[in-house]
Amino acid sequence: MSARVKQFLKETIDEDLFGNSMASHHVAGRLAFMKIEQARAKAAELLGLKDSKSVIFTGSATEANNLVINGFWLRFRDRGCRVLYSAIEHKSALESCQRIATFAGCQAHEIPIDSNGNVDLDVLKTHLKDNPKRLPTLVVMMHTNNEIPVRFPVESISELCQEHRAYFHCDAVQGIVRERIQVDKQSYGSLVISPHKFYGPKGVGILCLSDQSTCTPLAPFIIGGDQEFGMRPGTLNTHGILASIDALKELDETRANLVKHMTSCQNAFISTLQASPKFHRTIPTSHHAPGIVNFYLENWDALTLLSKLSKTCINRGASCTGAGGEKFSHVPRALGLPLEIQANVLRASFGWGCSVENAVEAAREILDICRNK
Numbered sequence: 001m002s003a004r005v006k007q008f009l010k011e012t013i014d015e016d017l018f019g020n021s022m023a024s025h026h027v028a029g030r031l032a033f034m035k036i037e038q039a040r041a042k043a044a045e046l047l048g049l050k051d052s053k054s055v056i057f058t059g060s061a062t063e064a065n066n067l068v069i070n071g072f073w074l075r076f077r078d079r080g081c082r083v084l085y086s087a088i089e090h091k092s093a094l095e096s097c098q099r100i101a102t103f104a105g106c107q108a109h110e111i112p113i114d115s116n117g118n119v120d121l122d123v124l125k126t127h128l129k130d131n132p133k134r135l136p137t138l139v140v141m142m143h144t145n146n147e148i149p150v151r152f153p154v155e156s157i158s159e160l161c162q163e164h165r166a167y168f169h170c171d172a173v174q175g176i177v178r179e180r181i182q183v184d185k186q187s188y189g190s191l192v193i194s195p196h197k198f199y200g201p202k203g204v205g206i207l208c209l210s211d212q213s214t215c216t217p218l219a220p221f222i223i224g225g226d227q228e229f230g231m232r233p234g235t236l237n238t239h240g241i242l243a244s245i246d247a248l249k250e251l252d253e254t255r256a257n258l259v260k261h262m263t264s265c266q267n268a269f270i271s272t273l274q275a276s277p278k279f280h281r282t283i284p285t286s287h288h289a290p291g292i293v294n295f296y297l298e299n300w301d302a303l304t305l306l307s308k309l310s311k312t313c314i315n316r317g318a319s320c321t322g323a324g325g326e327k328f329s330h331v332p333r334a335l336g337l338p339l340e341i342q343a344n345v346l347r348a349s350f351g352w353g354c355s356v357e358n359a360v361e362a363a364r365e366i367l368d369i370c371r372n373k
């Protein structure tokens with residue numbers, strides 16, 4: 001967490017905000033409710049939504065992706081529906097799409113990417129056009145990938161969705177860190193962000209539903225409460241939500257510097273590692289998606305290398321892939337890398353938690369291990 005958000009969170013905990021925001025019959029509940037609604041209104045303003053009811057708080061972006069994709073199927077389960085999703089979605093979106101594909105009446109198509117990480121818009125177009133039963137269609141495409149430095153052409157995807165009356169759900173967890181996002185202006189149907197990616201607390205996800213006719217239609221996935229307009233029952237994490245919106249405000253003020261910093265770190269890391277001819281990036285860096293380096297070291301088993309690092313924290317794939325264990329990520333497979341490389345791909349990512357000097361030190365630690373094999 002950023003120093004500012006940490007301080008804000010401490011002050012919020014010290015304020016008497018323990019009342020349940022749904023308990024409108026007593027003063028403590030009403031106070032918590034008022035604070036949450038203020039935070040919701042600020043989030044809507046910062047994310048370009050006119051109606052604050054378009055903002056739904058969840059427990060994580062993983063939960064929000066599950067809510068949208070399962071909720072879309074639930075809404076249309078009698079009529080049938082379709083889901084078109086990219087091969088490199090975060091697992092929370094990918095596996096939700098794969099699972100609803102097994103449910104009655106759902107047709108699903110995975111849209112491939114090429115070896116540079118570009119999503120095949122021609123395949124997407126073909127599937128969008130080929131809809132003789134005019135089934136409601138949800139397109140699930142992330143803004144920016146979390147393992148490879150790739151930003152999808154969300155503007156073109158959004159246009160295609162409008163042209164073919166499909167709904168566009170976008171996982172912008174990584175995108176918002178790098179770019180300002182205005183949900184309605186950019187015609188997203190629904191969009192998800194995660195405050196712990198921009199120095200807010202863990203345990204909060206933010207789902208934005210468009211104010212426009214492009215809004216992704218949903219039925220609640222979790223049931224048993226009226227919170228979040230019935231869309232996401234469960235007692236709200238008042239302190240976490242307030243601190244998350246403070247982090248969103250801070251992100252808007254600091255994003256340009258963060259992007260510069262991530263770029264400097266990534267460049268220092270790469271140029272230090274380039275001293276070894278065994279260092280290879282799976283795809284080149286992109287100024288659209290700074291701060292992520294996806295690479296492997298020839299003849300090095302990724303798990304062995306990770307086990308020897310004592311100072312550097314990098315991963316094999318995303319953390320949620322159980323990256324330290326036996327499983328490895330679907331992303332190198334989607335890039336079409338040979339099997340022996342897929343298993344040994346590493347991902348380094350950078351942010352305020354790391355200085356340029358730290359990035360150089362990390363690269364040196366990796367080089368030293370490789371030299372002393």
Ligand code: PLP
Nearest residue numbers: 060061062090146171173174194
């Ligand atoms: N989507 C992307 C692109 C991510 O990078 C992550 C986090 O790693 C998630 C979704 C899941 O977010 P959360 O940790 O809030 O569940």
